[in-house]
Amino acid sequence: MIPSIPQPLGFRTAYGAYVALFFFYLILPLVVVATFAFNDSMFPSLPWGGFTLDWFFNDTEPRMGLFHDGRLLESIWTSFYIACWVTVLSVSVGVTNAFLFERRSFPFKNVLYMVMLLPLVIPGVILGISILVFSSTIANGMENNFGIDLEFLRPSTFLVVMGQFSFIATITTLIIAARLRKFDTTLEEAAQSLGASKLTAVWTITIPYLKPAIIGAAIVAFLMSFENFNTTLMLVGSDQPLTIAMYGRLREGSTPELNALSLLLMTASGGLALLSIFVQRDRK
Amino acid sequence: MNIQTASRLSLLLLLAPLGLWLVVLIVLPHVDMFLISLHEKTAPRVFEYGTANYTEFFTEPLYWRTFTRTAVMSIMATTLTLLIGFPVSYYIAKMLRGRLKSFLFLLCLVPFWVSELVRTFGWMILLRESGVISNVLQWVGIAQGPVEMLYNDATIMIGLVYTSMLFMVVPLVSTLDSLDDSLVEAGYDLGGNAFTVLRRIIIPHAMPGIVSGCIVVFMLTLGNYLTPVLLGGKNSLWFTEMIYTQFITRFNWELGAAFGFLLLVLSSLIVWSGLKLSRQTLTETMG
Numbered sequence: 001m002i003p004s005i006p007q008p009l010g011f012r013t014a015y016g017a018y019v020a021l022f023f024f025y026l027i028l029p030l031v032v033v034a035t036f037a038f039n040d041s042m043f044p045s046l047p048w049g050g051f052t053l054d055w056f057f058n059d060t061e062p063r064m065g066l067f068h069d070g071r072l073l074e075s076i077w078t079s080f081y082i083a084c085w086v087t088v089l090s091v092s093v094g095v096t097n098a099f100l101f102e103r104r105s106f107p108f109k110n111v112l113y114m115v116m117l118l119p120l121v122i123p124g125v126i127l128g129i130s131i132l133v134f135s136s137t138i139a140n141g142m143e144n145n146f147g148i149d150l151e152f153l154r155p156s157t158f159l160v161v162m163g164q165f166s167f168i169a170t171i172t173t174l175i176i177a178a179r180l181r182k183f184d185t186t187l188e189e190a191a192q193s194l195g196a197s198k199l200t201a202v203w204t205i206t207i208p209y210l211k212p213a214i215i216g217a218a219i220v221a222f223l224m225s226f227e228n229f230n231t232t233l234m235l236v237g238s239d240q241p242l243t244i245a246m247y248g249r250l251r252e253g254s255t256p257e258l259n260a261l262s263l264l265l266m267t268a269s270g271g272l273a274l275l276s277i278f279v280q281r282d283r284k
Numbered sequence: 285m286n287i288q289t290a291s292r293l294s295l296l297l298l299l300a301p302l303g304l305w306l307v308v309l310i311v312l313p314h315v316d317m318f319l320i321s322l323h324e325k326t327a328p329r330v331f332e333y334g335t336a337n338y339t340e341f342f343t344e345p346l347y348w349r350t351f352t353r354t355a356v357m358s359i360m361a362t363t364l365t366l367l368i369g370f371p372v373s374y375y376i377a378k379m380l381r382g383r384l385k386s387f388l389f390l391l392c393l394v395p396f397w398v399s400e401l402v403r404t405f406g407w408m409i410l411l412r413e414s415g416v417i418s419n420v421l422q423w424v425g426i427a428q429g430p431v432e433m434l435y436n437d438a439t440i441m442i443g444l445v446y447t448s449m450l451f452m453v454v455p456l457v458s459t460l461d462s463l464d465d466s467l468v469e470a471g472y473d474l475g476g477n478a479f480t481v482l483r484r485i486i487i488p489h490a491m492p493g494i495v496s497g498c499i500v501v502f503m504l505t506l507g508n509y510l511t512p513v514l515l516g517g518k519n520s521l522w523f524t525e526m527i528y529t530q531f532i533t534r535f536n537w538e539l540g541a542a543f544g545f546l547l548l549v550l551s552s553l554i555v556w557s558g559l560k561l562s563r564q565t566l567t568e569t570m571g
Contacts, residue, residue, distance in 0.1 A: 123507025
């Protein structure tokens with residue numbers, strides 16, 4: 001079953017057809033979503049009513065276009081704001097963790113490394129509710145004992161950032177640590193023997209070396225945060241991020257405006273994905 | 285400041301963010317969730333410790349049946365994803381070379397950078413009563429009237445397999461890629477046929493990929509919320525939805541916490557036994 005071993009033509013054709021069918025299955029829903037963004041009809045379904053750009057640019061109800069829909073634009077902003085915070089936090093913690101696990105040895109290192117991996121195997125909904133429960137416990141405790149009302153510990157944007165950070169930090173750590181592992185430490189030693197302090201050496205030699213991984217991790221973190229639903233659902237406050245707002249519209253029944261939004265998201269995340277692959281490609 | 289104290293200090297500085305993150309956001313919340321799940325309400329705002337919430341779970345058929353159903357369907361979805369994804373991964377890893385290979389591999393990845401919401405939306409447009417497939421069927425003449433294909437278990441399964449595919453294909457392609465062609469050739473030279481080569485050489489070699497793929501897919505499916513709720517509608521009976529209902533709609537956090545803890549136990553148990561069966565560790569599989 002490798003090219004060097006001949007197989008009957010029938011088998012090869014069938015195998016090829018199966019793989020083609022698989023890719024058809026993979027692409028079909030996305031193509032359909034994108035196509036109906038241009039349908040001149042109130043519903044994203046057949047019959048095809050002709051081509052229109054109303055679902056992007058129209059500014060009157062009932063055919064409100066995406067770029068004039070204040071509520072959706074606001075939720076895009078909320079998601080963007082959350083994603084920026086999550087990215088900054090998880091990349092910073094990712095860098096310190098990478099140095100900790102790749103460069104230092106300390107007691108219980110392996111145990112700690114395993115605990116660090118755990119957020120990946122905890123379902124997102126559970127991460128969400130456990131943080132919700134814990135922050136409420138603290139908030140209630142503060143209110144009952146000291147009379148202080150800590151508003152940000154109730155479902156809010158702050159909690160959403162914390163919830164998403166709690167598992168995205170593991171992913172950024174893994175990406176950055178993988179690159180740090182390949183770094184030749186003699187380069188740092190050379191810098192130090194030429195008179196640089198340890199910090200200067202790390203800052204001028206190691207961090208630039210890590211840059212592709214840091215940018216890659218930042219893109220991954222941003223996208224994962226922007227698209228997260230499960231954890232966010234449990235922690236969301238009054239400002240709805242995009243996924244939550246979209247989910248609400250989907251359940252109400254939707255106009256092709258949602259298709260237009262989806263197409264926008266696909267283009268943006270597809271572009272970012274390609275960028276991250278491009279950045280992380282090693283120039284060996 | 286001598287070198288030893290400096291090294292100590294920097295170690296502590298590096299440990300601080302990790303410790304804060306893991307203790308405040310992972311360990312303490314889960315301990316607290318467990319404690320809350322042991323609360324019994326005796327009067328408004330008065331609680332005592334007990335196992336009433338767990339007893340309620342086991343005595344109310346709706347709860348434990350949904351739980352079992354979610355687990356069984358997740359196992360089915362994982363198996364299906366493996367069966368569908370394996371031949372494709374093998375094709376990409378071993379049958380193709382060069383440009384086409386990296387292109388198809390990228391093509392596998394790109395849909396999954398798109399939000400799960402968008403993907404599920406695509407399936408809804410395809411499968412609903414006024415949807416694309418229903419119209420095509422009528423046009424071809426197979427169906428007489430509109431066909432509703434949403435809101436049943438098969439649809440949930442299609443959506444779950446679709447959503448999980450990436451997490452199966454990526455580890456499979458990377459393990460299969462490292463399989464040396466000459467091993468397969470040797471298998472044939474020694475008189476093996478396609479089936480024995482698959483069973484004795486390819487699958488054992490791909491085992492680490494199969495295990496890590498299955499673990500991730502199972503866990504994601506078990507914890508999935510969007511796909512079952514949107515594609516299954518009111519019939520979905522998915523356990524995460526039940527947790528959401530207890531927390532947000534019914535405001536019964538004690539029972540919801542117990543549900544959450546049970547789901548966590550189930551998912552950890554399956555991940556753990558998957559690792560044990562294949563003699564791997566979490567660090568090797570994920571790291």
